[in-house]
Amino acid sequence: MEMTILNARIPIWDENLYYNVTIKDGAIISVDAQEEMKSGGLLFSFSPAVQAEKNGVWDAAGAMLLPAFSDIHMHLDKSHSLPFAHNVSGTLQEAIASYGQASQFVTDENMKARMRKTVLSALAHGTRSIRTHIDFHTRLSEDVTFRGVRMALELKKEFESIVDIQVYPLLPYYPYDEQDRARIDQLFQLDIDGIGGAPHIGEEPHEGVRELFKYAVRHHLPLDIHTDESDDPNVDTIFTIAEETIKHGYEGRVNVGHLCSLAAMDQSKADRVMEKMKEASLTAVTLPAANLYLQGRGDKGTVRRGVTRIKELREAGILVATASDNVCDPFHPFGRGDLLQIAQITGYAAHMGGKRDVIDLLRMISEDASAIIRQQEKGLRVGNEASFVLIHAFSVEELFTELTQTRAVFGNGKWLSVMDTNVSYNWSAVNIPL
Numbered sequence: 036m037e038m039t040i041l042n043a044r045i046p047i048w049d050e051n052l053y054y055n056v057t058i059k060d061g062a063i064i065s066v067d068a069q070e071e072m073k074s075g076g077l078l079f080s081f082s083p084a085v086q087a088e089k090n091g092v093w094d095a096a097g098a099m100l101l102p103a104f105s106d107i108h109m110h111l112d113k114s115h116s117l118p119f120a121h122n123v124s125g126t127l128q129e130a131i132a133s134y135g136q137a138s139q140f141v142t143d144e145n146m147k148a149r150m151r152k153t154v155l156s157a158l159a160h161g162t163r164s165i166r167t168h169i170d171f172h173t174r175l176s177e178d179v180t181f182r183g184v185r186m187a188l189e190l191k192k193e194f195e196s197i198v199d200i201q202v203y204p205l206l207p208y209y210p211y212d213e214q215d216r217a218r219i220d221q222l223f224q225l226d227i228d229g230i231g232g233a234p235h236i237g238e239e240p241h242e243g244v245r246e247l248f249k250y251a252v253r254h255h256l257p258l259d260i261h262t263d264e265s266d267d268p269n270v271d272t273i274f275t276i277a278e279e280t281i282k283h284g285y286e287g288r289v290n291v292g293h294l295c296s297l298a299a300m301d302q303s304k305a306d307r308v309m310e311k312m313k314e315a316s317l318t319a320v321t322l323p324a325a326n327l328y329l330q331g332r333g334d335k336g337t338v339r340r341g342v343t344r345i346k347e348l349r350e351a352g353i354l355v356a357t358a359s360d361n362v363c364d365p366f367h368p369f370g371r372g373d374l375l376q377i378a379q380i381t382g383y384a385a386h387m388g389g390k391r392d393v394i395d396l397l398r399m400i401s402e403d404a405s406a407i408i409r410q411q412e413k414g415l416r417v418g419n420e421a422s423f424v425l426i427h428a429f430s431v432e433e434l435f436t437e438l439t440q441t442r443a444v445f446g447n448g449k450w451l452s453v454m455d456t457n458v459s460y461n462w463s464a465v466n467i468p469l
Contacts, residue, residue, distance in 0.1 A: 061448030157372030161424030
């Protein structure tokens with residue numbers, strides 16, 4: 036099968052050029068750029084009928100083409116649980132307690148149905164890679180302990196040709212007893228992709244970090260750690276994470292998420308944190324939707340919003356992505372797995388609205404995010420597995436203003452999803468005097 040898309044705009048490369056992309060047998064074999072549109076091909080219709088058409092030449096007519104998105108921090112097991120796991124106070128503490136209680140009454144079927152709904156929504160919006168953190172409560176019944184991981188691994192197999200799902204169980208943040216360790220040992224017999232945790236909320240946070248590294252190193256698995264999700268600038272497990280990374284030679288294999296306390300630190304301490312992160316080759320992911328919702332709940336007057344120092348981290352040379360985190364659950368009551376929406380929220384939270392900023396936002400949900408989870412073999416580069424989303428918008432400004440829902444997602448050698456809402460408008464065809 037060979038297919039060519041003409042006249043696509045790829046803003047993360049050069050938004051002033053038009054690109055012709057040729058795919059053969061599911062791989063990108065050529066990408067050519069020109070300053071003006073090239074005639075030829077059928078106008079891409081964004082119709083579900085496109086899914087039946089694989090061959091030929093399609094004219095994108097200036098529509099936006101992006102590498103498929105990577106949502107590198109989700110909680111699929113919790114998604115769409117808000118109807119039965121409430122959070123009246125809106126705090127992180129109540130969210131943890133509420134879902135922990137509700138999880139004891141969830142069935143396999145209920146959990147998998149909610150997870151599948153979230154994956155399908157993410158796919159329709161352009162996501163083809165998901166890293167999901169999964170609760171692993173060792174002090175609940177054994178069935179409850181393993182349910183989330185079992186369902187995630189089953190879902191991973193179900194979607195393996197469509198969406199790449201990485202499963203990262205969250206090891207408990209409390210000190211481990213014999214039963215805890217026995218169940219953790221069982222966990223490593225399963226086909227998990229890495230491990231995570233949230234040691235900063237434990238009684239001995241720095242020792243919790245060291246425990247995570249012991250297990251990761253022993254089983255040769257990468258780490259993705261919920262890090263310092265707190266308004267308190269004195270919460271700083273990030274230093275221990277960086278030190279352990281260097282100690283164990285884990286540079287490039289540790290990602291840190293949230294980093295809320297970094298926003299509350301004075302500049303001197305924040306600079307030291309970022310220097311240490313750079314030294315340890317840590318990567319990071321910001322979760323602005325959930326952090327804006329959960330953080331600052333105890334503040335009066337000027338309310339801290341918890342979103343980390345995104346621009347400063349990137350300026351320091353640290354690879355940073357942005358991701359969904361939670362979808363319709365006690366941690367975040369909104370969302371739909373749409374990373375373009377998350378990129379827009381990131382722009383608000385991080386004051387990233389300039390011309391270069393919005394291009395950076397698109398990179399943070401596509402190529403930068405894919406690099407963090409080591410999925411660089413998919414995308415739009417020559418030699419890549421063809422994996423992309425074509426969006427019916429004709430400028431970056433329109434993309435972020437309308438959050439255009441008309442999108443077509445390609446992967447595994449075929450159109451996987453076409454969402455046609457007929458709401459986008461081609462502003463490039465309008466002659467507006469400047």
